[in-house]
Amino acid sequence: MLAGPSDPSRPTLGIIAGGGAIPVTVAAAARAEGRPVVIFAIRGEAEHTVQDFPHHWVRWGEIGRLFDLLVREKVSDLVIAGSVSRPDFSAIRVDLGAILSLPRILALMVGGDDTVLKGVVRFFEDRGYAVIGAHTVAPELVATVGQLGRITPSATQTVDVGKGFEAARVLGSLDIGQAVVAVGGRVVGVEGVEGTDELVARIANLRERGRLKWSGRDGVLVKAAKPQQDLRVDMPTIGPKTIAAVAAAGLAGIAVEAGRVMIVDRTATVAAADAARLFLVAEEKDLAAPDMDPIEESAP
Amino acid sequence: MLAGPSDPSRPTLGIIAGGGAIPVTVAAAARAEGRPVVIFAIRGEAEHTVQDFPHHWVRWGEIGRLFDLLVREKVSDLVIAGSVSRPDFSAIRVDLGAILSLPRILALMVGGDDTVLKGVVRFFEDRGYAVIGAHTVAPELVATVGQLGRITPSATQTVDVGKGFEAARVLGSLDIGQAVVAVGGRVVGVEGVEGTDELVARIANLRERGRLKWSGRDGVLVKAAKPQQDLRVDMPTIGPKTIAAVAAAGLAGIAVEAGRVMIVDRTATVAAADAARLFLVAEEKDLAAPDMDPIEESAP
Numbered sequence: 001m002l003a004g005p006s007d008p009s010r011p012t013l014g015i016i017a018g019g020g021a022i023p024v025t026v027a028a029a030a031r032a033e034g035r036p037v038v039i040f041a042i043r044g045e046a047e048h049t050v051q052d053f054p055h056h057w058v059r060w061g062e063i064g065r066l067f068d069l070l071v072r073e074k075v076s077d078l079v080i081a082g083s084v085s086r087p088d089f090s091a092i093r094v095d096l097g098a099i100l101s102l103p104r105i106l107a108l109m110v111g112g113d114d115t116v117l118k119g120v121v122r123f124f125e126d127r128g129y130a131v132i133g134a135h136t137v138a139p140e141l142v143a144t145v146g147q148l149g150r151i152t153p154s155a156t157q158t159v160d161v162g163k164g165f166e167a168a169r170v171l172g173s174l175d176i177g178q179a180v181v182a183v184g185g186r187v188v189g190v191e192g193v194e195g196t197d198e199l200v201a202r203i204a205n206l207r208e209r210g211r212l213k214w215s216g217r218d219g220v221l222v223k224a225a226k227p228q229q230d231l232r233v234d235m236p237t238i239g240p241k242t243i244a245a246v247a248a249a250g251l252a253g254i255a256v257e258a259g260r261v262m263i264v265d266r267t268a269t270v271a272a273a274d275a276a277r278l279f280l281v282a283e284e285k286d287l288a289a290p291d292m293d294p295i296e297e298s299a300p
Numbered sequence: 301m302l303a304g305p306s307d308p309s310r311p312t313l314g315i316i317a318g319g320g321a322i323p324v325t326v327a328a329a330a331r332a333e334g335r336p337v338v339i340f341a342i343r344g345e346a347e348h349t350v351q352d353f354p355h356h357w358v359r360w361g362e363i364g365r366l367f368d369l370l371v372r373e374k375v376s377d378l379v380i381a382g383s384v385s386r387p388d389f390s391a392i393r394v395d396l397g398a399i400l401s402l403p404r405i406l407a408l409m410v411g412g413d414d415t416v417l418k419g420v421v422r423f424f425e426d427r428g429y430a431v432i433g434a435h436t437v438a439p440e441l442v443a444t445v446g447q448l449g450r451i452t453p454s455a456t457q458t459v460d461v462g463k464g465f466e467a468a469r470v471l472g473s474l475d476i477g478q479a480v481v482a483v484g485g486r487v488v489g490v491e492g493v494e495g496t497d498e499l500v501a502r503i504a505n506l507r508e509r510g511r512l513k514w515s516g517r518d519g520v521l522v523k524a525a526k527p528q529q530d531l532r533v534d535m536p537t538i539g540p541k542t543i544a545a546v547a548a549a550g551l552a553g554i555a556v557e558a559g560r561v562m563i564v565d566r567t568a569t570v571a572a573a574d575a576a577r578l579f580l581v582a583e584e585k586d587l588a589a590p591d592m593d594p595i596e597e598s599a600p
Contacts, residue, residue: 166474167474167476170470170471170474171470171490174466174467174470174487175486175487176467176486176487176490177490181492186475186476187474187475187476187492188492188493189492189493189494190471190476190477190490190491190492191490192481192487192488192489192490192502193488193489193506193511193512194489194502194506194511202492202494202502206493206494211493211494212493
């Protein structure tokens with residue numbers, strides 16, 4: 001374990017880390033401002049770069065051990081960040097804590113994704129932890145307003161962006177999905193529970209089969225947060241993989257809601273967009289009523 | 301050719317027939333009321349049952365010949381009905397009429413589905429034909445209000461039906477899609493340009509992969525017309541194949557918008573729903589403003 005310089009009088013930030021770069025970005029931001037940080041890295045999910053910070057590896061199902069470690073490390077605030085694959089339940093080593101929590105865990109598993117996340121948050125909150133957003137520790141993760149790369153959308157692509165945000169707004173208000181694809185002035189694909197990756201793959205497939213036609217690069221992936229989304233643990237995210245998928249689908253760019261969508265590894269993402277000649281823009285949409293915004297609720 | 305008893309003083313109804321049972325249903329309805337009818341059956345698309353009526357086989361691309369036949373048969377009103385696969389353009393025999401119409405045809409092909417249909421309608425209207433809806437000749441094709449089979453949706457399934465119609469209404473108002481799947485009180489899938497069959501297949505796939513979970517049969521496919529949809533040539537349709545797909549996806553039933561969704565072969569469809577123990581209901585939704593309803597415009 002490497003410990004950064006930190007102020008032991010400040011409460012320790014715990015990071016429960018899934019895959020990808022976000023947990024380490026959060027840890028680096030905490031360390032940069034002198035806050036003690038410990039990562040609880042989920043084995044098989046978290047990146048090995050977590051080892052640059054104080055950390056413990058925990059397995060799926062080691063809930064009792066996780067809570068022991070949280071107490072031992074004097075954690076007060078928790079960030080839950082990073083991607084998780086669906087755990088292989090047959091391989092899970094279930095400890096006593098998990099068995100004691102089993103009815104609650106089963107209840108979480110039968111719900112939808114949002115229900116699971118709400119349940120996970122409440123699970124930690126009921127045990128006295130404050131769950132905070134990765135972006136409150138590392139605000140640089142959040143998309144800022146404006147054109148983020150070198151490519152500017154054309155006039156017709158700007159129309160597609162507007163159509164996309166219009167559709168995303170109503171889909172969000174119905175708690176359906178957070179992404180749509182618009183091309184040629186109409187919305188051609190909508191994300192349900194399948195997620196953004198599968199939406200973009202579907203568009204690529206429809207184009208290959210001639211069900212969607214356009215010449216050259218055109219159209220846009222629009223991604224926005226749902227008004228009722230808990231941005232502490234479930235902020236919509238794009239990254240270099242999104243750029244690659246959108247380019248492969250023949251789309252011309254990506255538009256995200258400024259302030260409510262995270263960009264994983266912004267430098268690499270913008271560079272990839274420029275290299276692929278995709279536009280990347282963020283617009284402030286105020287899709288959520290202020291009193292519904294979980295950032296407001298959880299910010300200190 | 302077999303000719304039914306008909307009143308030669310009445311204007312001849314022409315039916316441009318793609319695949320499925322609808323063209324023949326329309327022809328039978330016209331014949332039943334003594335109206336002369338001729339089917340122009342697209343080769344490779346139309347069913348061979350068209351041969352029970354006066355008919356001509358035409359190939360994709362034989363546009364000049366089609367217009368000659370329409371004149372020779374003294375057709376005044378046209379129904380364009382039935383499914384079409386994407387034509388294999390390399391196999392099309394293009395006649396002089398098609399070559400003369402080529403710029404117009406190419407313009408139709410680059411547009412989206414709705415644009416193509418609007419273009420096809422205008423193409424015939426510009427040449428003096430009145431394009432009328434299959435359901436105005438055969439009103440029995442249209443779903444009537446109420447429970448159509450033996451199975452009644454449960455209370456929670458009724459909630460899903462309501463959620464589905466709510467989503468379908470806003471999706472329709474944005475001209476996105478005409479079908480959604482709702483289960484467990486939330487919308488989990490939304491139709492874009494891929495169509496209802498692929499939406500239902502996607503839900504089946506998400507369930508197989510454990511991304512969607514529910515026990516037994518649950519959830520509903522909701523299908524409604526978009527407010528601006530031209531119901532003369534593009535009314536949403538369900539049939540026995542929809543029943544089979546919905547059953548395979550583990551859904552509990554289907555809800556359609558009464559008056560604005562067609563049921564192909566209603567007897568077989570209801571029997572298939574009963575056999576699969578799926579509910580099948582139609583609700584009046586008034587999703588379209590009356591002055592936007594193309595039925596009103598096209599009815600005599």
